[in-house]
Amino acid sequence: MHLTVIPFTKNSPGRFHMSAPNIDSDGLGVLIIDDSRTMRKIIIQLLAALKIFNVYEAESGVDAVEQITQKAYPNPDIIICDLHMENMDGIEFLNHLRLHDIHIPVIVLTSDHNSLVHEVAAQVGAAKILIKPVSPQDLLSVIESTVGFSISAAKPTSTSSKQWS
Numbered sequence: 001m002h003l004t005v006i007p008f009t010k011n012s013p014g015r016f017h018m019s020a021p022n023i024d025s026d027g028l029g030v031l032i033i034d035d036s037r038t039m040r041k042i043i044i045q046l047l048a049a050l051k052i053f054n055v056y057e058a059e060s061g062v063d064a065v066e067q068i069t070q071k072a073y074p075n076p077d078i079i080i081c082d083l084h085m086e087n088m089d090g091i092e093f094l095n096h097l098r099l100h101d102i103h104i105p106v107i108v109l110t111s112d113h114n115s116l117v118h119e120v121a122a123q124v125g126a127a128k129i130l131i132k133p134v135s136p137q138d139l140l141s142v143i144e145s146t147v148g149f150s151i152s153a154a155k156p157t158s159t160s161s162k163q164w165s
Helices: 037-049 061-069 090-099 115-123 136-147
Strands: 030-033 055-058 078-081 106-110 126-131
Touching (some): 055 061, 061 078, 078 090, 078 136, 090 115, 106 115, 115 126, 126 136
Parallel strands (some): 030 055, 030 078, 078 106, 106 126
């Protein structure tokens, strides 16, 4: 497979600019892309602690591209994407978004500490890169700085009592 990397700089047209000064977190749509079901559930718990419940899941970049292009759900306001996945990894997913002129801010959430990999992710369009594990407060801070406004209802709460079926 040949991957063409298209650099995406901070000054590129279409960079993520959202003008709403404040939004209720119920209205913020988040797409989580991770090949680990357990990790998706952990991220959902983190978002629930922030009172963000409008969440969609994809288990690969391919699945996410299909959901976005076929409008399976409304386009998310922000995407949280793993870096290392089978079929289409985070770099390929970011590159696909740029090639198809899709401007949804992407936070890469990874356990990879390699700064070169982080630089490549940023070059192809990652708005922010977070290293796992991440606290609800850190996630809130990165989401707010990425979308460019405060999420008024997001007051981190404990996730220890949440039960998943």
